[in-house]
Every structure is written in C-alpha cells, then in structure tokens.
Amino acid sequence: MAFKHITSRDNPVYKHLRKLADNARERKKEKVTLLEGVHLIEAYVQTQGEPQLLIIPEGKSSLEATDLLQQLADVDTMMLPTLMFADLAPVASSSGIMALVPVPELPLPQAVDFALLIEDIQDPGNLGSMLRTAAAAGVQVAYLTKGCTDAWSPKALRGGQGAQLILPVVENVEAEALVKNFPGKTLALAMQGESLYEQPLSEPVLFVVGNEGAGISPALQSAVKACVTIPMAHQGVLALESLNAAAATAIALFECQRQRLSA
C-alpha cells in the first residue's frame, strides 16, 4: 500500500476528491463515491470488498478508525490536514475516516413482490432515511424518479446507514410506465384515500411516496390502483396533525411487513 500525506489544496488528487464530494455528475461519470465513517466503510467491506482509497485527518484517530486502518492495511491511504478533511466530509462531526469506493451495482430481483417508488425527494438525509427504512422492512428494490437527489451522495449514504449496499436502487425511472407495468397492487401514500389498514398487502405491492410539500404528482395519482392514507388521531380538528414523508413511509412499509409476518 501507499501512504501519502497531502497538505496542499492544489494537489490534483485532493481537487478530484473535492469534486466527487460535491458533484453528482462527477460521481455518476466515474461510478465512484465517498463513504464517511467506520460503520459505512465496514459495511462496504463486508458486502462489496476493499475501498480504492482511505482518507484520514492528521492527529489522533479513534480506536475504531485505527482498527479499520489495520484491517485494510493494503489499501492506499491519504492523510489530510483537519480542515481539508472536513471539507470532504458530509457532516461537521466526522468520525475521522472516509473511503473512495466504486458504486456497487446490485442485482435486481427476478420477481418483485415488495417495492418502493420515491418521487422527487430532494433532501439527501430524507432520501437516505427512507432507503434505510425500506431495507429494514424487506423492500426488494427502490425506484427513484429523476427529481430525486443522488442516492449515492455522501449525505444520502450517511442517512441510509448502509442501506444502499444491500437494497438495489434504480435511479431516473419513468414513474408512470413503471406503475402501469407493475405486476401487482400499486398504492400511493396521500393525505386523502382509503385507510392503509384496510388494504390487504400480501400480494405483490408497490408503494409510491412523494415529497412532503408537493405530494404525489397528479399523473402518478391517476396511474396507481389506489391512494391510501394513514388515519390520524384527530383528523380534521386541527390542520396540525401530519406526518413527515419519512415517518409515513416507515408506517406503510412496516404495515406491509406486519401483515406478511402474521399471514
């Protein structure tokens, strides 16, 4: 392995990493991304293999980061001044290690019987947390419209906590065609509709969730079999009762999981 200590922001490798940290187009072109933190890097190693490059800040590393560096002793490592490292990291309190990795292409399931279509979610933390919930609920594939943020950005990966490494994610889908061709029930989560709890969910199902402000586009609402809603406690009394998109997604996906477990 090679160890490099880089201290200039003009270093071409560092400039390249900065571009990858900030720019979805650059990541797509090169099919690589940056992972932050021991947990995500370990998950990558466990599911995909070794990173191309490890990046650490100057100064004392955490015990976990040191262990990981030892375990990956044959991977090239780059050390950076603290501030240069911080400029690559997706959050302020970075855990002190990052990795450059190829974006994996997970095989798609042959027959899909539990899927999620996400329309136009632009916040990477929100998108990541929806993918994390989907993986935990047993969703087999997540479809993302063109209006969604990059599922492989460092922030979305952080929100996903490794979900992107086990749940196949298909980006830039043609949402209407997908809904029309889905071999099973297609249900859009909406403010108004049939009660979620009255839907039998053991046959193949595709849930469609949208962006909290805008809701699901009219085109998709008319393409799905039904709009479903999560009944709230005092619906109508005050407009204050509502759920954020990630919470609503969690409730719907786990209702499906619950019905299937008890079937």
Add this chain to the structure above:
Amino acid sequence: MAFKHITSRDNPVYKHLRKLADNARERKKEKVTLLEGVHLIEAYVQTQGEPQLLIIPEGKSSLEATDLLQQLADVDTMMLPTLMFADLAPVASSSGIMALVPVPELPLPQAVDFALLIEDIQDPGNLGSMLRTAAAAGVQVAYLTKGCTDAWSPKALRGGQGAQLILPVVENVEAEALVKNFPGKTLALAMQGESLYEQPLSEPVLFVVGNEGAGISPALQSAVKACVTIPMAHQGVLALESLNAAAATAIALFECQRQRLSA
C-alpha cells in the same frame, strides 16, 4: 401597532432576540421562544393567540407572509436587514417571517392512556419529528428526560411543525419514577425484545424511546414491563438493517393507533 426598522446589530432588542434564538436557558427564563415560517405562526395564532412581535427581513415578502402580516396588523413588527434576519432563523432557507411568542402551557390530560417517554434525544430536528409523529398518532402527553434537547427551540419547533402547540410536553422528568408509577403497560423500544406486533395495545400504554446510538439506559430497561422490538426483514443476516429512532417511534405509535382503531 408599532413598526420598527432596525439595522444595527448593537440594538438591544435585536441582541435580546439573538440570545433567545441561541440559548435554551434564556428562553426558559423568559418563557418565550421564536417561531419561524408562516405555517408555524398561523398554527400559533389558531391555537394560542397573537404573537408578541413579528420579525421580517428587508425586501419583498412572500404572498403568504404578506397575508399573515395583514391579518396580524395590530402586532408590533420589526424589519431587519437580510443577514441579521438570517442569523435569527433556524434554517438557511427561511420563509421570510418569524414571531416572538410566549411558550404555551398546555393542560395535562386527567387520565393518560397513550403516552411517550423520550430519553436523551439531543438533535432538535429528530426530537421535533418524534413529537410531530406522536401528535398525529394521538399521544396525549410526551415526557422528556433532562438529557433531551429543548422542545421549544426554533429548530425543534420547525421539526415538530406545530406539534408542540397541541401535544403537552413535560420536560426534565424523572424517568424511572414516571415508568414505575404509570397506571398501565410500559414498553421500551429496543433492538431485542418481544415482537411489537404481539403486544395488545388497547389498555393504557407508555412507550419509551431512546437515542439511536446509546439505546435506552439500563435503568429504564429494567423499570419497564417489557422491551419490544420491531421485527426486521432479514434480521441477523447482515447488521445493516436497522431503523432510526424517529422511524421506529412512528411504527410503534401507529401500531398502537391501528390496534385501537380496529378494536
């Protein structure tokens, strides 16, 4: 009403507002807080009454903010340069209006049959979104340990989207005593335990949720009647499947709501 245009950061009223924006102790002492955005201010007016002061940035206001200003024409209003306004706001993309308001004290329910105890959640956005979910699920009171962040900070209010105005929140509770004296079932959400779905939840219930990293403290785990867990799709196969605290809370509270609706 009085209208003031303030342009100096040394203005004593502005300095006072800065303190209130940043400092939980100051807010507690004066029993006031800052609300950001048309939606939250409207919710306040609808449930509590008029704010003490409205704060707007220089320049053109949004249509919604202009409407609200007209509706609240007899409330004192302060106009600030854009950057000074931004320094008071909890998020970068502020909707262009804030309000100084007394923190309401909502009456506690006589008999509690659905409650939530939140232990040591430090992220204000997370805490806010848990309170929002709790209000939507029909929780009657939310108890917060001393280790939780201020439920009335501008960021927590934004995450709650008005939940704090309809759901009574009791801060600094003695968690163990509360659990021991609760007249009903006390259930801690944990990584390991009985399945959530096998719990009958129609009798009075108190859910206990903790911070994602640390989990629920051992003291609380032994005080509750049972630890319950949300079954995941491929539990044990990979350590990658997990839920964030807000998603787990949403699933548990709405499972309770579902059982009660279908009872």
